[in-house]
Amino acid sequence: MADSNPFADPLxxxxxxxECAIVIFGANGDLTKRKLIPALYRLAYERRLPATVSILxxxxxxxxxxxxxxxxxxxxxxxxxxxPFDEERWDGFAKGLYYVAGDLSDxxxxxxxxxxxxxxxxxxxxxxxxxxxxxxxxxxERLGAVGLGRSTAEGWQRVVVEKPFxxxxxxARELNERIHRVFDEADVYRIDHYLGKETVQNILAFRFGNxxxxxxxxRRYINHVQITAAESIGVEGRGAYxxxxxxxxxxxxxxxxxxxxxxxxxxxxxxxxxxVRDERAKLLRSIRILSxxxxxxxxxxxxxxxxxxxxxxxxxxxxxxxxxxxxxxxNWRWAGIPFYIRSGKxxxxxxxxxxxxxxxxxxxxxTPDAGGVTMRPNLLILRIQPEEGISLRFxxxxxxxxMRLRPVxxxxxxxxxxxxxxxxxxxxxxxxxxxxxxxxxxxxxxxEASWRVVSPILEDWANRKFEFxxxxxxxxxxxxxxxxxxxxxxxxxxx
Numbered sequence: 001m002a003d004s005n006p007f008a009d010p011l012x013x014x015x016x017x018x019e020c021a022i023v024i025f026g027a028n029g030d031l032t033k034r035k036l037i038p039a040l041y042r043l044a045y046e047r048r049l050p051a052t053v054s055i056l057x058x059x060x061x062x063x064x065x066x067x068x069x070x071x072x073x074x075x076x077x078x079x080x081x082x083x084p085f086d087e088e089r090w091d092g093f094a095k096g097l098y099y100v101a102g103d104l105s106d107x108x109x110x111x112x113x114x115x116x117x118x119x120x121x122x123x124x125x126x127x128x129x130x131x132x133x134x135x136x137x138x139x140x141e142r143l144g145a146v147g148l149g150r151s152t153a154e155g156w157q158r159v160v161v162e163k164p165f166x167x168x169x170x171x172a173r174e175l176n177e178r179i180h181r182v183f184d185e186a187d188v189y190r191i192d193h194y195l196g197k198e199t200v201q202n203i204l205a206f207r208f209g210n211x212x213x214x215x216x217x218x219r220r221y222i223n224h225v226q227i228t229a230a231e232s233i234g235v236e237g238r239g240a241y242x243x244x245x246x247x248x249x250x251x252x253x254x255x256x257x258x259x260x261x262x263x264x265x266x267x268x269x270x271x272x273x274x275x276v277r278d279e280r281a282k283l284l285r286s287i288r289i290l291s292x293x294x295x296x297x298x299x300x301x302x303x304x305x306x307x308x309x310x311x312x313x314x315x316x317x318x319x320x321x322x323x324x325x326x327x328x329x330x331n332w333r334w335a336g337i338p339f340y341i342r343s344g345k346x347x348x349x350x351x352x353x354x355x356x357x358x359x360x361x362x363x364x365x366x367t368p369d370a371g372g373v374t375m376r377p378n379l380l381i382l383r384i385q386p387e388e389g390i391s392l393r394f395x396x397x398x399x400x401x402x403m404r405l406r407p408v409x410x411x412x413x414x415x416x417x418x419x420x421x422x423x424x425x426x427x428x429x430x431x432x433x434x435x436x437x438x439x440x441x442x443x444x445x446x447x448e449a450s451w452r453v454v455s456p457i458l459e460d461w462a463n464r465k466f467e468f469x470x471x472x473x474x475x476x477x478x479x480x481x482x483x484x485x486x487x488x489x490x491x492x493x494x495x
Contacts, residue, residue, distance in 0.1 A: 017043075017434045019050050021122035023113060025104065025139055026130035027057025027068070031162070033075035035193075036130065039426035041076050042083055044093045048431055051092065054120045058100045058113065068099035082421050104135050110146045117148075123155025126433055133164055137178035144182035151187055160189045160433055163254045164245065165442075168458065169451035176444050185444055189433045194255040195262075195440040196425030196432075198414065199384045203262050203354075204276075206382070206390065214267070216358070218333045223377065224490055225263065226340045226355040227256055230347040234304070234473070235321070240312035242345075247301075247323035248454050248461075251343035257284065257450045258442065259384075260339055263354055264329055273439040277446065284449035288328045295460040297487075298326040302478040303468035304346040318466055321345040324481040325457060326488075338488055342481060346473035348494075352384040355493045376407050379493075388414040388422070 022040070024032055043049045057068055073094065077085050100116060102109030117125060127143065129136050140159060143149040151157050159179070166172025179188055194200055207214055216222070229251055235242045242250065261280040268275040290298055302322030308315045322344030329339065358378040379393040390412045398404040414422060432440055470478040476494050485491055 015431070015435045015437075017049050017053070017431065018124055019052050019122070020124035020126060020434060021054040021056060021117055021120060022126045022128060022434075023056045023058065023117075024128045024130055025058055025135075026132075027099065028059035028061045028063075028071075029130055031130045032057065033072070034079045035424075035426045036128065036430070037072045038076050038080045039424055039430055041090065041093055042080065042424070042427055043431060045083070045086065045089050049434075052096070054096050054098065054122055056098045056100060056113065056116060056120075058102060058109065060101065060103055062101045063099050065098050069094045069097045072097060081424055104131060104139055104142075107142060107145065110142045110148070114146050114148055123152075125155070125157050127157070127159045129159065129161050133162075133167075136161055137175055140179050140182050149182035151184065156187065156436070157183070158187045158189060158433060158436075159183050160191050162191055164249055165190050165254075165447050166451065167249070169448060169455055172447055172451050176447075186438075188444070189438060190442040190444075190447060191429055191433075192254050192258050192440075192442055193425040193429065194384075195258055195442075196427075196429040197384055197388075198422045198428075199382065199388045200259060200262060201428075201440070202390075203259075203382060204271075208267055208271075219335055219337045221358055222337060223357045223359045224338045224340065224488070225260075225357070226493055227259055227263075227342075227353075228355070228493070229256055229343040229352045230350060230476075231345050232347060232350045234307065234346050235310055235313075237311065239307075239310035242321065243313050243317050243319045246319045246461075247321055247343050247345075248457055252323055252325065252341055253450050253454045254442075256341050256343060257287075257453060258446075259354065260287075260327070260341065261446075263356075264334055264339070266333070271439075273437060276439050277441075277443050281443060281446045281449060283329065283331075284446055284453065286329050286331045286334075287449075287453045288330050289452060290456045292456060292460060295456055298484065299457045299460070300324040300478060300481045300484055301461055301466055302344060302471050302481070303466070304344075304471055304473050305469040306473060307345075307469065318461075318468060320461065320466075322347075322471065322477045322481075323457075324477065324484065326484060327453070338490070340485060340490070340492075342477065342492070344477050347476055348474055350386060354382040354384070356380040356382075357490075381493075389417075 024036060026032060040049065040055060044053070063071070073090060076090070098116065100109065100112050102112060125148070129139055131139065140149065149157050149159070161179070166175050207217060258280070261283045265279040265283040268279045300323070301320040303319070304321050307313060307321050308317060322342070324340065324342035327339045327341065328336070356379070358380070360377045376395065381391040381393070383389050383391070392410045393407055395405045396408045398406050429440060432438070476492065482492065
């Protein structure tokens with residue numbers, strides 16, 4: 001099995017993407033313009049895509065091929081991250097861009113797509129669902145109705161499904177059933193762009209590639225873990241969507257529970273897609289499900305002042321723009337250790353990080369009286385964004401006479417350490433899907449396990465009247481979130 005693992009190859013990025021077509025549903029939307037086409041152009045720029053790759057966009061907007069190419073040209077120039085834009089390279093890339101206009105509910109659209117793929121001679125096809133989630137099941141079923149969607153000996157057919165995958169556990173299961181009538185599970189790629197971030201992938205390298213950390217990665221040495229995803233902006237014109245989704249569905253059910261699973265999973269027997277995903281799935285199934293009586297103690301909802309005045313938002317909405325929860329993992333490694341997760345809008349700054357706090361030294365050899373400083377526990381901080389890196393805090397003797405201690409940090413910064421551009425999450429994940437590597441994608445059992453974890457919280461909040469708003473923009477959320485940690489004698493890390 002090791003030989004089949006692309007990550008075991010030191011030249012991972014030399015993997016060859018086969019001749020193929022990429023069909024993007026919702027090609028006139030923001031995700032396509034801001035992320036997908038810029039990522040595909042960058043892959044082509046670095047020669048990670050075959051020169052003959054075909055990209056077929058579709059949406060209701062009437063465009064011809066040249067008009068679509070022109071729109072994507074402007075989008076790539078505007079949204080390309082940390083990369084040069086080369087007009088000559090673009091011209092070669094743009095030759096493979098095509099467009100078919102049509103309504104997603106019109107069977108004729110899918111016949112046109114099939115005819116175009118046949119004319120292009122493409123049997124390997126990646127379908128990317130960048131549409132409203134309510135269309136996911138219908139698009140897949142209509143692909144199946146025209147004979148597309150099932151891999152054959154002549155070529156593979158895969159589908160990438162954007163989040164949210166369902167609105168709750170019941171709808172996620174129903175969507176799975178609809179997709180599986182057309183695509184095998186092995187060909188379903190549920191994308192979570194957080195897992196494509198270099199710093200999230202680096203968690204596995206940090207834990208399992210070094211001999212000094214894994215022995216300390218357990219309940220004997222770790223006191224608690226905090227996972228924070230904070231945004232300084234509001235809903236930015238997405239009020240109608242956010243009113244429906246809320247902070248738990250938008251961030252915790254998918255992104256942050258996957259980060260938690262990566263932090264807390266057991267070592268896989270080998271670095272192979274199914275082995276890694278098996279361990280993530282086992283961890284998600286090990287998270288203790290809150291009882292209805294526990295939800296008010298272990299979950300906090302918040303809404304910032306002014307959210308109800310955002311465009312498209314009901315003035316009486318109870319949708320949370322902030323959510324915090326305490327989770328426990330019922331296994332031998334983590335029994336009794338709290339994992340605190342929070343996510344919110346209009347907080348003081350934009351940051352995503354994992355803070356792992358270790359137990360204090362078992363014997364206070366250096367007391368505050370003798371050292372003049374309050375003893376602070378060791379803290380390991382994994383920064384996902386915006387400053388990607390790792391920081392380890394420990395105590396050190398201050399220069400001078402006497403034993404006076406002060407906290408210091410050892411810092412690793414991705415940009416300065418490697419001195420090269422990191423691929424965006426969508427570059428990584430698109431290349432993985434095209435080469436058939438599902439390591440960084442979520443699986444059906446993982447999606448269902450994460451919905452089971454948040455279901456009691458969603459059910460409780462749906463039936464509770466909150467006194468919203470309960471935090472001011474620019475603060476770290478409602479006071480109840482601080483009180484939740486204070487009951488365990490812990491405090492949020494807000495620096």
